[in-house]
Amino acid sequence: MPAVLDVFAFLGLVTTLAVVGWRRTTSSSSFTVASRDLGLLPLVATLVMTEFNTSTLMAFAAAGYAAGPVALMLPAVFLVGLVFYTLTVARAWKTFDRLSVAELFAERYSPAVGRTASALLLLAMTGFTATYVKSLALLFAPLAPAAVPLPLLALVLTLVVLAAVLPGGLLSVVRADLVGFVATIVLLPLLLWFGVQAAAAKGGLASVFTQAQRSFDPAVQWNDPALSLRFVLTLVVLTCFTYIAAPWYGQKIFAARSPRVAVRAVAISAVLVFVLYGVVVLAAAHLRVDQPNLPDAQLAVPTMMLRWFPAGVRGLGLAVLFGAALTTLAGVWSAMATMLATDFGSQSWRTVRAQRGLLVVLALTSWLGATFLVDRILDRLILANIPIAxxxxxxxxxxxxxxxxxxxxxxxxxxxxxxxxxxxxxxxxxxxxxxxxxxxxxxxxxxxxxxxxxxxxxxxxxxx
Known part of the structure; x- marks a missing residue:
């Protein structure tokens, strides 16, 4: 019976995401920038769900499992980075208001600089999407039949994500993000609550983590092998100076109704992204108490949901993670397709039909990268930032x-x-x-x- 409840709950939320997101459009403006008419709530929801992706989620949870509460330094990276984005470029991007962020480099400097910038951004996003597909496959690997190899599972999940974005492009992504956003802010606090209860029965965090791991001490943390402050500071710098050029963020800023909406949405998203990732990090720290011998810390998130959530809620939780992965991956593909059409293609590439064809090619590329290039998720995520920085x-x-x-x-x-x-x-x-x-x-x-x-x-x- 519990398995049946989980299946129905999972399918129920995923179906809701699909139904809400299904908005077939023949307008290129709607497909690429949601007709530039997003208000504050939908823009906040889609920005938050863009950043709340399974690759970062699994990497941060693994750090929480290994290092304890001090791993909250990792979500703080997003807080600082997105506040920097708010102060430096949020209003400027909406005022610029094109289709591709690379158009800034072409108009401000030269077409050759613009095409080079676009190529560098596309190279980086190819790496990002490969890690997203790999993390999605790892997330659902414990639930798949043992006979299903990981590459095949990754292919099936990639095709599901592709089917979700093809009808309406960015508009489909934003509509699904609204549902996923509401479900995420409801379910993740429950994950932490169940984790606290489970850990309390076995002695709490003090039974596993040292005082230094539970209360931040810069002198101790600077070179801590579990999670060093030195490493986190590098991520802060990189995040500040790479997110400002992020095409998937820029595309959604272009979709905002006004510069005021864009600035407010990014500022609110900075806080919400920090809170949501922080909840998962703390929950993973409590998992270390409840399950001290996890064979792979990258599997902390599905383990927590399978171990702590009751029947039904467990299925909803997994659906939330699938929805987060779906819309993040689809959003990046959408930005990539728009950039390819705007920066390298002719006017005919900007039609909805051509954009859908590009999405198919990008989905296949992401799956190939996940299968043959990605091993450690966080390491590959960071490496892909070199062209953007x-x-x-x-x-x-x-x-x-x-x-x-x-x-x-x-x-x-x-x-x-x-x-x-x-x-x-x-x-x-x-x-x-x-x-x-x-x-x-x-x-x-x-x-x-x-x-x-x-x-x-x-x-x-x-x-x-």
Whole structure:
């Protein structure tokens, strides 16, 4: 009977997501930017669900399981990063109001810079979507029959996500996000509550984690092998200077009704994303008490739901995670298809039919990447940010420094790509390449761009 209840609950919520999201459209504006008419609630919902994805969720939960409550530092990365986005580019992106974020680089500098920026962003998003597919497959692997190999499960789930986004594009994603958002903010606090109860019966967090792991101490955490503050600080820097160029975020800002709505929505989303991920991190810390010998910490999320939730609620919880993965993956595919059509294709590529064809190709690419390239989810998520970080100077200067020029954009982008790639190849993951990449690389990108700007342009004449 419990299994039957879970199946009905799961199918019920997934069906609701499908029915609400099903909005077949023949309008390219509706398909790509939801007719630029999203109000505050739907925009907040879709921004939150864009960031609340299974790849990050499973990685953060694994950190909570290993390091305890101090792993709340990881959700704080999103809080800082999205607040930075709010203050620096949220209003500017909506004022710019195009289809692709790469159009900024083309209009502000040159078409060649724009196409290069688009290529770098597409390369990064190809890596992101591969990790999303892999995490979705890992999430549902414990529930699939043992005879079903992981690549086949990933393919089936990829096709389900593809079927959800094909009818209405971004509009379908936003409508489904509204349902997923409500279900998520209801169910995740329940997960933490059940976890606290289960851990209390076995001695609570103090029975597993040290005082330093339960109460943040920078001196202790700086090089803690479970989760070092040094590593988290690199993520803060990278998040601040990569999210500003995120195409999946930019596309949804373009869909906002007004600049005021865009700014308010991102600010509210920053807090909500931190809270939701924080709840999961704390729940995973309590799982360490209740289940101390989990073979793979990346499986903490499905383990918590299967172990703690009662019948029916368990099925709803898994449906919420599936919905989060579905809309995040579909949203990134939508942004990629729009960029390919806008930055590299002709006008005919912007038709709804052509966009649907691009989505099919992108889905297949994501599945291939998940099957053959992705092993450790968090590591691959971070690695995929190298091309985006390289654009940080050109983007912020494009909005806020009129003197910046095409030569400076090329120089900063080149240094960013070479430095990030060099750090990965020379220092490597084992050596902690993210530290020199973020802490030295980001300033180097900006210093290069600023120096080249000052050397290659004359100052603007003063007004009399």
């Amino acid at each position: 390289a654009l940080s100077f050109a983007l912020l200067a494009g909005f806020h420094w009129p003197r910046a020029n095409t030569t400076a954009a090329w120089a900063s982008m080149t240094v960013g790509v070479l430095w990030g790639t060099g750090c990965y190849l020379v220092v490597g993951e084992a050596g902690g390449y993210t530290w020199p990449w973020a802490i030295y690389g980001i300033p180097l990108i900006f210093l290069t761009g600023a120096a080249v700007t000052l050397l290659t342009t004359r100052p603007l004449p003063r007004s009399i």
